[in-house]
Amino acid sequence: MYLLLIAHILQSSVLAVRSCPTLCACTYGSSGTAELRLVQCSDPGILVVPINVPADTVKLRLEKTLITRVPRAAFYNLSELQFLWLGYNSITSVHPSSFVNLKALRELRLDGNLLTSFPWEGLRDMPQLQTLGLHNNRLSSLPAHAALFLPNITYLDLSSNRLTILPAQLLDLWFPLQGGQQERRLKRRILGLHDNPWLCDCQISMAMSLSMSLGSPVVLMDQLLMCSRSLDQSAMLLTQAELSRCMRPSVQPAATRVISPLGSNVILRCDASGYPTPTLTWIKTSSYADCCQQLILENSEQLPKNLESFMQESPRVGVRWSIITLNGLSYKDAGEYRCQARNMAGISEAQIKLKVVGVTKLLHLPKKKSLKTPPKSSLKYGKPNRNPATINNSSVKENQILQNIKPPSNNKTQTVPNLVPKVFPVDKYNKITKMINAKKKSQTSIKSTPPVNSTTALLSTTSLKYDEDGQGQ
Template sequence: MNPFLLAELILFLALVGCAQNPVCPSLCTCVFRGRSNSKELRTVLCKNPALTAIPLDLPSDTVKFRLERTSVSRIFRGAFSAMPELHYLWLTYNSITVIHPRSFTNLPFLHELRLDGNLLSTFPWEGLRDVPRLRTLGLHNNRLARIPPMAARYLGNITYLDLSSNRLNTLPNVLIALWPLVSLSDTTQPQCPVVLGLQDNPWVCDCRLASLLDISKAPESSMALLDRFLTCSGPPGLAGVPFQTVELSRCRRPYVVTSSTKITALLGSNVLLRCDATGHPTPTLMWFKSARPNHYNTGCCKQFQSSMETERLPRKLSSYVQDSSRVGIRWLAVTLNGVSYKDAGEYRCRAQNMAGISEAVVSLDVVGLMSNSK
C-alpha cells in the first residue's frame, strides 16, 4: 500500500477513535470493560485528593462513574447530566456534605447509587424522582440522624437500601410499611425481599420500631436484614440488648375527650376545664386558649375589646395533671377563677405521643351583667 495512503488511513482511524472515545478528564482514568451490543462499556474513575469538584468534561458514553477519596464536598445541580448512559454512580469515601435535590437529572438508566463513607447529615430524597430505575441506594457510614416520613414516597422501587453506620434511632412507620409481612403463596407480592442494612445505629427500641421487629422476626417477609444482630441503645433499660430479643407494643395515637364540649358560665364564677386521654406511650397533655368568642366585635361588651385585642392567641394555660394508676391514661385540668368576658372563647386540650396528636375542644361563653358601681 502506498505509504501516504497508509498514513492518511491511520490518521482517519485515530480521529474516528477520538470522536468515539472522548478524552478522559484530567485527574481521572478511563477504562473499557465488557461489551453491550458490540459497544465497549466505559468506566471513569476519579481518585485523586486534589480533585475538589465533579469534572465538567465527563465522557457522554460513561456507564460507570466512580469518585473515590477526593476532596469533593458538594454535588451541584445536574452534576452528572452529561452522562445520560450512566448505570452505576459511586461517590464513596469523599467529603460530601451537601447534595442538590436535582443532582441526578438526565440519568434515566441509573441503577445503582452509592454514597458510602461521606459526611451527609441529610439526603435529598425527593431527588430520587429523577432516577426511576434506581434499585440500589447505599448510604453506609454517614451522619444521618433522621429519615423523614416523606422519604417513603421515593423508595418504593429500591431493592437494596443500606443505612448502616449512621446516627439513626428510629424509622418512620410509613417507611417500615414498604416491607409488609408476606406469604409465599401470595403471588401478588414480590418474591425477592428488599435487602436492608440497619446495623451500627443507636436504635431506641420503643413502640415506633414494633412493626420493624415483627417483620424482622417473621419467617416470611419482604425484607431481609444485612445483619440481623441489631442492638438497642435505648431506652436505658434496654441498652445493649439484642433487637431480636425485645418485646415491643405498637404505638397508639392519643384519644382525648373533655368533660363537656360547651360551657356557659356566669360572670365572676369559677370554671373547671378537664380532659382525659389514652394512648401508648402515655400522652402528654396541654390546655391552651385558641380563639376569641364568636360574638366578639358584634357590639357586645365594648369596654373589654381593647384588652381582648391585645390578647395573643393561642395562649398556653397553667394547669395541673394527675396520672392514672393505669399505664397509658392521663387527665389534665385547668381552673379559671372569676371569669370575665375576655375569658370567653375556644379552649383546646392537646394530647401528643410518638404516634401522633389529637385535640378536643371546649367552647366557653360568659354571661351576666357588669356592675357599674365603682
C-alpha cells in the same frame, strides 16, 4: 475548504467523546457483545466533580477524593450512566437536582462521606434506581416523606449512621398490611439498619420482629441491632428489650354509612386499640356533588382537612375512642370522613360516608265537593236529572208554572192555565184535563162545597205516579 472544516469539527467532537478527564482512568469493559465505558477517578488532588467525563460512560467511580459537594446537574450529559459510585470522599451536601437526566441509573453509592442529610426528593430523577448505599455517614434523622421516593429501592444501606427513630411510614412501605397488596407479589428488600443508636421503641422493634417472621419481604443485613432507653443510657441488644407489647393500632367505626336529613345533628364515633395508646385524628377527604348541591360545594373549604374532635381514653390500657359532632347538617357536610389512628408501631384508618337528604313536605289533597241533592219538586214528574245545572233549571221552571196559575173564581167552571208547552206533551195534557173536568162535574152537585183552588186541584190530580213515558201506574 468547506469539507476540511466539517472534518475538523467531526474530529474534535470524536476526541471530546473519547477523551478522559485529567487524573482519571478510562477503560472499556465487555458486557456480552457490547463494550462499556468505565471511568475511575481516585486521585486525592481532585477537588470537584469532573465536567468532561465522556458521554458514553456507563460506570463512573469518584472515590477517595477531596470533593465536598455535588452541585446541580453535575452528571447531566451522562444519560447512559448506570452505576455511580461516590464513596469515601468528603461530601457534606448533595443538591436535590444533582441527578437530573440520569434516567438509566440503577446504582448510587455515597458510602463513607460526611452527609448529615440526603435529598430524598432527588430520587425522582432516577426512576430505574434500585440500590442506594448511605453507609457510614452522619445521618441523624430519616424523614417520613422519604417513603414516597423509595418504592423501587430493593437495597438500602443505612448502617453506621446516627439514626434513632424509624418512621412508621417506612414500616407501611416495607411491611404492608395483609390484603394491601392484592394479587401482587411483594418486592424483596435488603435493609442495613445496624450500628445506629436506635431508641427502644415500637418502630425498630416492629421492623425487627417482622423481618424475622416467615415469608417476610425484608431481610436485614445484620439482625444484631442495638437500642437504648434514652440517648444517655448504654445500649443493649434489641432482642433483650421487653417490647413485645408493641402493637399497630386498629380502628373500628360505629357505622360505615350514615344517612341523615337536612338540618339534623349527627355524631360520628370510632374506637381504636393499640400499644402504645394511639392518637386519633378526623379528616374529611371528599364531598358529594350532584346537580342540586354543586353551587354550595364550589364555595366549600379545600379538602382534605383536619376536624376538631373530642377524644377520651378507656380504662383499659391501649384503648381510646373519639367523636365529632355535626350540628345543623347542610349539603356541604356530606362526604367521606376518615378516622386515623397512629402510634409508634404504625397507622391505620377507617372510612365513614355521610349522606345528607332533603326534607320532603307533605301536600294536603283538596277536599272533594259533595254533590247537592236535587230538590224534591224535581222528582215529581219522573226520575231526577243527574246534571246539577239541569236540576236547577227544572226547579226554576216549576216555580214559574206555579206563579202563572191564577187564583180560583166563584164561577163553577174553572180553567187550567196553559201549561202544555212548558211541562207535558199535548196528548198527555189533554188526558189530565179531561180527568180534572170529570172530577169537577161530580162535585158541582153539592152546593155547600167550597170553591176549588186551581193550584190544589192541579197538585192533587198529579199525585198519580207517572213513569218516564208519562203512563199512569
